[in-house]
Amino acid sequence: MEFWRIGFLYLTGFCLLSVSCESEKSCEQPTVSMLKAGFYSVQDSIPEAASVDNFTVYGIGRADSLLYDQANSVVNFDLLLSPSGDTTGFVLTLGAKTDTVVFLYSRELHLLSMECGFVTYYYIENINNTSNAIDSIKVVNKKVTTGDEENIQIYL
Amino acid sequence: MRRIFKYTFSLFMFAWLTAGAQTNGLDIGGLRFGFDISRIAVPFLEDGRVEYDGSIDLRINKDLYPVIEVGWGDFETEKINFKYRSTGYSLRAGIDKNYLKKDNADEMGMFFVGVRYGLSFFKHESPFLKISDPYWGDYYGAIPIKNLHAHWLEFTTGIRVEIIKNIYLGWSLRGRLLLNKSDDTNMSPYYIPGYGKVSGNTNMGFRYSIFYQLPLKG
Numbered sequence: 612m613e614f615w616r617i618g619f620l621y622l623t624g625f626c627l628l629s630v631s632c633e634s635e636k637s638c639e640q641p642t643v644s645m646l647k648a649g650f651y652s653v654q655d656s657i658p659e660a661a662s663v664d665n666f667t668v669y670g671i672g673r674a675d676s677l678l679y680d681q682a683n684s685v686v687n688f689d690l691l692l693s694p695s696g697d698t699t700g701f702v703l704t705l706g707a708k709t710d711t712v713v714f715l716y717s718r719e720l721h722l723l724s725m726e727c728g729f730v731t732y733y734y735i736e737n738i739n740n741t742s743n744a745i746d747s748i749k750v751v752n753k754k755v756t757t758g759d760e761e762n763i764q765i766y767l
Numbered sequence: 768m769r770r771i772f773k774y775t776f777s778l779f780m781f782a783w784l785t786a787g788a789q790t791n792g793l794d795i796g797g798l799r800f801g802f803d804i805s806r807i808a809v810p811f812l813e814d815g816r817v818e819y820d821g822s823i824d825l826r827i828n829k830d831l832y833p834v835i836e837v838g839w840g841d842f843e844t845e846k847i848n849f850k851y852r853s854t855g856y857s858l859r860a861g862i863d864k865n866y867l868k869k870d871n872a873d874e875m876g877m878f879f880v881g882v883r884y885g886l887s888f889f890k891h892e893s894p895f896l897k898i899s900d901p902y903w904g905d906y907y908g909a910i911p912i913k914n915l916h917a918h919w920l921e922f923t924t925g926i927r928v929e930i931i932k933n934i935y936l937g938w939s940l941r942g943r944l945l946l947n948k949s950d951d952t953n954m955s956p957y958y959i960p961g962y963g964k965v966s967g968n969t970n971m972g973f974r975y976s977i978f979y980q981l982p983l984k985g
Contacts, residue, residue, distance in 0.1 A: 676902065694898050694906035720896065720908060722954035728848040729896045729954075731906065 638727035641757040645689040646714070646733070648763045661767055662686050663705050671700035671711070692716060692755065694731040705767070708744035715739070716755070723757070732756050738763070796826030797875050797980040799935065803838075805975035815843040818960070822976065826875060830865040834881065840889075840960030849896035851954075855889020857961020859921060867926075875935065875980055876928050883921035885943070887961045890914050893954060915949035917959045925974075933980040941972035 652661040666685040668678045670693075678701075679688060692714060693699045700713040715737040722729050733755035738748050746766045755762055803820035810817050817840070824834035841854040861883035867876060893910035900906060925939030945968045948956055956965055963970050 670902065673902065678902070691900065691902045693903040694900055695903060699903070720898075720910060720953050722849075722851075722893070722910075722957075725844070725846065725851070725957060728846060729893070729898055731898055 636726045638724065640723065640727060642723065642727050642730055643691070644730050644732060644755050644757050646692055646735075646755045646763065647687065647689055647759070647761045648765055649687040649761050650685065651764050651766050653766060658764070658766070660686050663767070665704070665706050667704040669702055671702060671713075674702075687761070690714075692731075692733050694718065703745075705744040710741045710743050710745045712738065712740040712745070712748070721756075730757055735762065792828060794826075794828045797982055798823065798825050799875060799978045799980045801935075801937075801976040801978040803974050803976045805938075805973065815845070816958075817841045820961075820974070820976075822978075824863065829869065830877075832863040832865065832877070832879070832881075833861075834863055834883070835860050836883065836961075838961045840958070842958035842960075848899070850894050851891070851957060852894065853889055853891035853956060853958040853960070855887055855915075855960045857885060857887040857959075859883040859885040859961060861921070863923070874929075876926075877937075878926045879924065879939075881923045883923065885919045885921050885961055887917045887959050888914070889916070889956075889960050891951075891954070891956055891958075910953045913949075913951055913953075915951065915956055917948035917956065917962060918946050919959075919962050920944045920946060927978065929980075933982060935978035935980065936976070937978065938973065938975045941974065943970050943972065944968060945970075 650661040650663050651658045653659070663685045664683045666679050666682045666688070668688070668690070669676060670678070670691075678690070679685070690701060697717065698713060698715050700711060703710050703712060714735060716733045716735050719732045719734070720729050721732050735750050735753040735755065738750065740748055744767060749764045749766065750762065751764055752760050752762045801822035801824070803822075806818040806820050818838065820836065820838035822834055822836040824832045826832050836859040838857040838859075839855070840857065841852075843850070843852040861881055863877070863879040863881035865877040865879050867878040890912050892912040896908050896910065898906040898908075920943070922942045923939045925937055927935045927937030929935050943962055945962065945965065948959065948965070958964055963972055
């Protein structure tokens with residue numbers, strides 16, 4: 612047994628020395644859920660990506676803060692939904708015409724990781740819009756996350 | 768896949784027990800109570816983490832020791848934008864096989880290899896969280912307490928040495944394979960009592976325990 616007593620002490624020391632310390636990791640992924648939209652037009656019954664000039668967007672109630680300010684050649688864009696309510700509206704200016712788009716959605720809090728914290732995932736339930744420049748809006752992916760997948764297609 | 772693990776584990780246990788009983792016969796020996804003293808260091812190594820863990824093992828023949836381990840764990844962490852807390856109990860049952868050559872069967876010192884099936888019932892919550900939104904304004908909320916469970920397989924090896932009569936010290940290494948954990952759409956469990964932190968489906972652990980042996984002879 613003496614051999615094992617010595618071995619025990621040796622290995623105990625080894626194990627105590629090799630207690631690993633965790634290093635603080637940093638967040639290395641997107642932490643904002645963005646609604647991703649694309650412009651489309653229908654040519655010969657086939658949807659095609661469309662480009663918009665003089666594109667301006669702001670949230671209803673936030674006319675003082677533009678999300679896009681007279682941007683040109685816009686094919687797709689991102690919108691921030693409000694994490695504090697179930698409805699968010701935007702005013703979109705497309706060239707010389709202006710439309711209002713209101714999103715109705717449900718929300719889900721989601722822990723990305725210990726390093727990144729929480730984000731809100733949104734589930735689009737309905738969209739109401741005016742139709743000055745916009746012909747229709749199609750929801751292609753109702754779940755709005757931090758990913759890159761397109762959520763809505765705006766047909767002009 | 769999980770079923771395969773369960774059946775494999777059960778068969779393994781059954782084969783091991785019957786093989787041991789056939790070769791050596793049942794010979795009930797010492798009953799040993801253990802307390803994991805390495806858990807005392809845990810709150811000093813990691814703020815907000817408190818754990819207690821104990822075990823009972825019984826020698827059923829020269830080299831086989833069925834073992835039951837029970838534990839309690841509490842983990843709380845505060846980040847810039849949220850707090851997370853997980854607390855609950857664990858139960859682990861399995862068997863150790865001694866590979867240390869003994870002069871007589873009553874010696875309880877051992878170099879062992881063992882397996883455990885672990886089960887934890889726990890609850891977690893986020894009592895505070897903040898989502899920063901520079902455009903619409905920050906959101907403040909919380910995730911209420913949810914009751915969860917998890918189970919895993921644990922493979923272990925280590926040694927136990929009698930320091931003074933009927934008092935043993937021993938360490939063991941643990942390799943764990945998470946079989947399943949409760950689903951929570953808001954947040955996946957980060958800490959499972961008895962298992963530890965969840966990162967993928969495996970983790971490693973270390974235990975250092977003191978044991979008291981009740982001298983029994985069947």
